[in-house]
Amino acid sequence: MAARPVTPTTAGKVPARTDLVVAGVRADRLDDDLAAAGVSPAFAEASGFTGKADGSLLTPAASGAGADVLVVGLGPAADVDANRLRAAAGTAGRRATRHGRVAVTLAEQAADGVDAGAATQAVTEGWILGAYRFDEHRTSPTESKVTAVTLTAGTTKAAKDAVARGVAVAGGVTLARDLVNQPGGSLVPAQLADRIKAVGAETGLKVRVDTPTQMRRKGLGGVLGVAQGATNEPRFVELTYEPKGAARGHVALVGKGVTFDTGGYSLKTAEGMKGMNSDMGGAAAVVGAMSVLAALGAPVRVSGYLPLVENMIGPDAIRVGDVLTIKGGTTVEVLNTDAEGRLILADALRVASAAGPDAIVDLATLTGAIIAALGQRTAGLFGTDDLVGRIRSVAAASGEAVWPMPMPAHLRPGLDSDIADLRNISGGRYGGSPVAALFLREFVGEGIPWAHLDIAGPAWITEAPYGEVPKLGTGFGVRLLADLLVGWEPLT
Known part of the structure; x- marks a missing residue:
């Protein structure tokens, strides 16, 4: 059996003790979203990051203080539905293995009209499914340093229920x-x-x-x-x-x-x-x-x-x-x-x-x-x-x-x-x-x-x-x- 990824929890904002922040970037709002995530647009351009779906860029914390930032491309803003969020969270789950405490803010960038619960459930599923590894037959299993994952979806019952649904579905998968x-x-x-x-x-x-x-x-x-x-x-x-x-x-x-x-x-x-x-x-x-x-x-x-x-x-x-x-x-x-x-x-x-x-x-x-x-x-x-x-x-x-x-x-x-x-x-x-x-x-x-x-x-x-x-x-x-x-x- 595979080692199980860390189960996400919810919070209203990024916890003070966070090693990595995962943020979504929309291709047609590139500079604004990069700036909001604390990533230099010039650095992103030099790295070839354009905000297209499935693209990602890891940026070290400025001066070595605070959290590193992993930005994940979401494509055009109008296309950011639950499926796009799930895929982006999956990309993040696969990449984020070297940081202990991770905060994921992806659900905040769903397009207008996307249900908040569906967005939160999709991000939960995506994180778990992206972080999945099947290592039962390896003598040296793939190691992940992740110890905590927080979704900034709020602490309401609706948010917690959405995470619980996501955890259940991801468990079946x-x-x-x-x-x-x-x-x-x-x-x-x-x-x-x-x-x-x-x-x-x-x-x-x-x-x-x-x-x-x-x-x-x-x-x-x-x-x-x-x-x-x-x-x-x-x-x-x-x-x-x-x-x-x-x-x-x-x-x-x-x-x-x-x-x-x-x-x-x-x-x-x-x-x-x-x-x-x-x-x-x-x-x-x-x-x-x-x-x-x-x-x-x-x-x-x-x-x-x-x-x-x-x-x-x-x-x-x-x-x-x-x-x-x-x-x-x-x-x-x-x-x-x-x-x-x-x-x-x-x-x-x-x-x-x-x-x-x-x-x-x-x-x-x-x-x-x-x-x-x-x-x-x-x-x-x-x-x-x-x-x-x-x-x-x-x-x-x-x-x-x-x-x-x-x-x-x-x-x-x-x-x-x-x-x-x-x-x-x-x-x-x-x-x-x-x-x-x-x-x-x-x-x-x-x-x-x-x-x-x-x-x-x-x-x-x-x-x-x-x-x-x-x-x-x-x-x-x-x-x-x-x-x-x-x-x-x-x-x-």
């Missing part, structure tokens, strides 16, 4: 990051299920864990088939959050949980296997989001369904051309064993549908094609129009980027098999992400609003860190799901 960052050999399905049980005990979630014997009774042929080549047994986890008097319905979440993916006999390259411990990012996001629902007071009943497997090669591994029987009796010809995620999700979607929820949202690191289409920072969003529209709106507010994608009808016949009900890939080379979504749609109960988030890009980042987003596991989807469920209203 860091939980998901911790799970995703664990090497595949350190978190096999049974170990992940045990971790989820511990999370449930800590946060009031009900947790049920099915072993292979129980899965056979339930007819989970997709999960069992993918797991055939692995020494480590699969697990199927059901999570339940049920607040008293839940009056806004029932939402089901499904998360792909492949703890390591070799591709099976459709073997990945050595390069392609790097980072495949992250193939359970969807399951991790569901766990992280559900872990904070009680703290945030979400008013809706939520069920989570997590198929946990390794996709390995072994004497009993499924072969190309084998046929699996998914829960409910649908048969699937496996023409690519590396398209395994959709097989385990098919079972989970059938289980979720049988519970009769008002909506289903699944998250999965499903296709490399979505990364080719949208890059590493954006998830592909498929599904029914009403739920897709709502998720788009929530994602924009949560700062987790999604983009709606089509499911063209002309691609569906490519999933027809010559020997079974379906095949797990199409016969063509193109449209890999929509084809995967079309496959999943076959297992969603009739009339149930459904959304599929292909998070293969933003769940695991190989580029440089930015804003509050680190390299490797990001915890993508936790904020989006938490915001969606806290504000849930029945679909009309």
